[in-house]
Amino acid sequence: MRSVAETRVVQEPFGPGPAQEPFGPGPAQEPFGPEHEPPTDWIELNMGPQHPSTHGVLRVRLKLDGEIVRDADADIGYLHTGFEKSFEEKTYTQGITFSDRMDYLAPPINNVGFVMSVEKLIGVEVPARAQAIRVMMMELARIASHELWLGTAGLDLGVYSGFFYAWRDRELVLDLNESYSGVRMMTSFTRVGGVAWDLPEGWIEQLQRFIDVMPGRIDDFEAMLTDNPIWHQRLQGIGALSAQEAITTGVTGPMLRASGVDYDVRKAFPYCGYEQYDFQVPLGVNGDCYDRYRVRVQEMRESLKILQQVVDTLPAGPWITSDRKVALPPRSELSKSMESVIHHFRLVSEGFKGPVGDVYAFVESPRGELGFYLVSDGTNKPYRMKVRPPSFCNLQPLKKLVQGVLLADVIAIMGSMDFILGDVDR
């Protein structure tokens, strides 16, 4: 084990006594391991908040009996920036830029999820070309996110060379992001009713080169890891969740599918035209860390299949709705039409209003079901925006997963969860 942040022997482990920190309302509850009176030779280990395997700022308090983890308590919130509060103070269009900063490894998917909730609220149609562009950006983000996961989760377990391969391949996606939106990560490319720009010249060719080169790169990865005995020993049988447990604990995305539950939002509730594309939902059997790895690698291949189909069937036409109440008029109209100038002014100065009501819109992010629960009181801003972050749901069963495993396996389990602390804490 490397990088042990702080250890101390628990002097008086869990006696009632005065609570050290105020824990919520009512009588102060014992925060940690209430069921048992542990032996005094257990030690409490602080993993994080600066531990390299936490991929962000996460603190886990572990109770160790020698090398065996007896209890764990995840302390999150170090990256809490109050996005939900911020959403309430910005118009719907301004809110788009908040959305990609939550899950900063798959910003396009957050953009799409956010505008889908607004589109559902106000009931606007999105043109087919915009849907196709969204699908391409989302699948690229999925590949980039899984690549980054492969690199860093492998790095935690000692696969140093994989890290460089993964980041080299992810760079191709960032280049595509950049040539489309001008930004490598925080794309903010969606608008309510469509996308902000049409595809630039040469982008499809660039994407085609990416689609052509990636299968070989994934093969390289699989050749390095899939049948690697060390990789097997570190991952197989570790952190297993049965299908029933996965549903009960509320995990989502690849963690849910690795346990064999066939649930993918893209298949179950198709959005953005996913029903037109032919792809499989990879499922695991054992629900352990190894199956999560297999599911994610297969998902990258399926994403490439989707990308190829979108490239082949990319529809022509407008990329944003012609509804002038929600979308800016084209630049060329502004010098000719007074009405367009008025629409432009109204949209830029105060935005558009939504009807009173509440909706829940959800998309499949690389980490699972990302949902936006939007409450509107009829003004031009969300009255309440609750985000259902997939990383938050996946991190919740950490305590259950690490009880009884070796300390070194905690790294493997946390790696296999693929949580993004920006997404957990918002």
Place this chain on the structure above:
Amino acid sequence: MLVQRLGNRFTQALRESSDFRGDLSIVVDPSSVVEVARYLRDEEGFDYFLYATAVDWPARDPRFTVVWEVRSLANKTRIRIKTTAAMPEPHVPTMTEVWPAANWHERETWDLLGIKFDGHPDLRRLLMPQSWEGHPLRKDYVSFGEPVIFSDQKLEGLEPDAIRG
């Protein structure tokens, strides 16, 4: 129809139901919300917990709407369960015994909106520090209103408003 079955079974508890943009919501009396939830899980197959949250309506009485949303993976349906909580100590029953996955979501709701979940096994703050005062997502909690004191300013004699940055 699910709403009809619910209405027949819970004649007293079910206050209203709505179907807005295809999202089914029911408003249930807080005293029987767990009973309704148990029925939804056991008889209607709503096995997958999505999220819990609350909405603050300062002008209304009761002031808070508490929301849980669950899905049936087999039937591909969703239902939003709402109930209300009144000041000064808003509290509702916990759903953790029906859907254990509600644990962190309810802790977050306590942390950010100050709704107590009666019977919750571990109701601590989740995102904010344990020593934090106030509940940031309430509408009367002003964002960007934190007092800022510079080193050349004296604390004494300054009204809190005067030192807000």
